[in-house]
Amino acid sequence: MQFIDLNKQYLRYKERIDGAISASLSSSSFILGKEVNTLESRLAEYVGCKYCLTVANGTDALHIAEIAMGIDSNCNVILPSYTWVSTAETIEMLGAEIRFADIDKETFNIDPEHVKKLLDANTKLIIGVSIFGQTCELEELQKIADQAQINFLEDGAQSFGAMIGNIKSCSYADISTTSFFPSKPLGCYGDGGAIFTNNVEIYNKCKLLARHGQDDNKVFQIAGFNSRLDAIQAAVLNVKLDYIDEEIQLRQDVASFYKDKFSAHTDEIIVPHIKNNMISAYAQYTIQFLDSGLPEFVKKYLHESGIPSVTYYTPPVHMHPAYSKHSSTLNVTEKLSSRTLSLPFHPFMTQEEVEFISSSVIKALELFTE
Numbered sequence: 001m002q003f004i005d006l007n008k009q010y011l012r013y014k015e016r017i018d019g020a021i022s023a024s025l026s027s028s029s030f031i032l033g034k035e036v037n038t039l040e041s042r043l044a045e046y047v048g049c050k051y052c053l054t055v056a057n058g059t060d061a062l063h064i065a066e067i068a069m070g071i072d073s074n075c076n077v078i079l080p081s082y083t084w085v086s087t088a089e090t091i092e093m094l095g096a097e098i099r100f101a102d103i104d105k106e107t108f109n110i111d112p113e114h115v116k117k118l119l120d121a122n123t124k125l126i127i128g129v130s131i132f133g134q135t136c137e138l139e140e141l142q143k144i145a146d147q148a149q150i151n152f153l154e155d156g157a158q159s160f161g162a163m164i165g166n167i168k169s170c171s172y173a174d175i176s177t178t179s180f181f182p183s184k185p186l187g188c189y190g191d192g193g194a195i196f197t198n199n200v201e202i203y204n205k206c207k208l209l210a211r212h213g214q215d216d217n218k219v220f221q222i223a224g225f226n227s228r229l230d231a232i233q234a235a236v237l238n239v240k241l242d243y244i245d246e247e248i249q250l251r252q253d254v255a256s257f258y259k260d261k262f263s264a265h266t267d268e269i270i271v272p273h274i275k276n277n278m279i280s281a282y283a284q285y286t287i288q289f290l291d292s293g294l295p296e297f298v299k300k301y302l303h304e305s306g307i308p309s310v311t312y313y314t315p316p317v318h319m320h321p322a323y324s325k326h327s328s329t330l331n332v333t334e335k336l337s338s339r340t341l342s343l344p345f346h347p348f349m350t351q352e353e354v355e356f357i358s359s360s361v362i363k364a365l366e367l368f369t370e
């Protein structure tokens with residue numbers, strides 16, 4: 001069994017994906033060009049945002065967006081520690097002070113109340129990560145940033161296709177980024193990423209940065225990056241984008257199969273808490289155990305039964321040597337990081353697979369308490 005079965009998805013769209021790759025090869029247009037332009041317009045339209053710039057990966061998307069927002073060693077940036085390292089790494093690389101904020105104990109997303117406490121006159125940016133596919137509190141975080149007259153960035157690497165009310169992930173913050181890493185909700189067949197904004201000046205700055213700092217007249221205005229999405233990856237994404245809404249719906253179905261199966265075990269397991277007005281892209285299906293000894297025990301039992309599972313962000317970013325100088329007391333983050341387990345999850349899982357995985361988890365629980 002695969003943790004995320006990308007082959008099953010490929011086989012479903014094989015004819016169209018093979019056709020799109022083959023057409024790209026025949027055109028011999030490998031860098032930028034029609035597929036990339038089409039994808040950028042379609043992505044912007046899909047999320048409901050004016051501008052989209054594709055780049056080489058989600059880490060570059062963050063890095064470039066942060067430079068465009070003027071992040072440097074003279075400021076501090078508030079972000080969660082419960083995230084993939086890229087969110088913190090790019091800020092560290094820019095020399096800014098990192099202020100790690102704690103997370104909500106139900107959603108794993110950054111806690112706006114803690115963000116307010118960390119703000120000071122030197123804060124230039126708040127980053128909310130839409131973790132495991134559920135958007136962070138976009139409206140509340142943007143409001144906090146607006147009041148402080150600073151910027152808000154949504155790291156939507158895990159949440160493309162997710163919604164909060166009528167708002168799509170990657171459309172609302174001053175600037176948003178995503179990743180097209182293969183296992184993400186919208187993944188390509190290599191590395192890829194994108195930046196979204198409604199602000200033309202920020203868009204132009206990001207574009208300049210991502211293209212070696214070179215303007216349309218071939219003049220190098222600033223030092224920049226070589227950060228482009230390959231045309232072949234854009235061709236793959238142009239096919240996959242047609243199916244994202246259907247896949248998001250299928251993800252809701254798989255999540256509700258899991259929820260049903262665990263419904264008799266709410267004393268031991270907390271299933272993902274998706275807020276009323278939210279639709280998660282379920283990049284991961286992450287359960288919490290009330291007993292901190294359970295994740296490792298269950299993981300081992302699942303492994304022996306041929307079921308892969310992963311514990312994410314243990315330890316969280318602020319506990320790694322590269323980031324420990326940014327001292328932080330993050331009670332919820334530290335507690336949750338030793339309590340979770342992510343189970344196999346993708347849109348094309350069958351009820352039988354969910355049944356097998358969940359009954360194996362429940363069996364492990366029984367063995368643990370014996």
Ligand SMILES: Cc1ncc(COP(=O)(O)O)c(C=O)c1O
Pocket residue numbers: 057058059060083084086087129155157158178179180181191192193
């Ligand atoms: C929250 C988050 N931010 C950023 C990234 C970086 O994306 P990429 O791997 O495309 O650089 C990831 C990828 O795992 C992520 O999960």
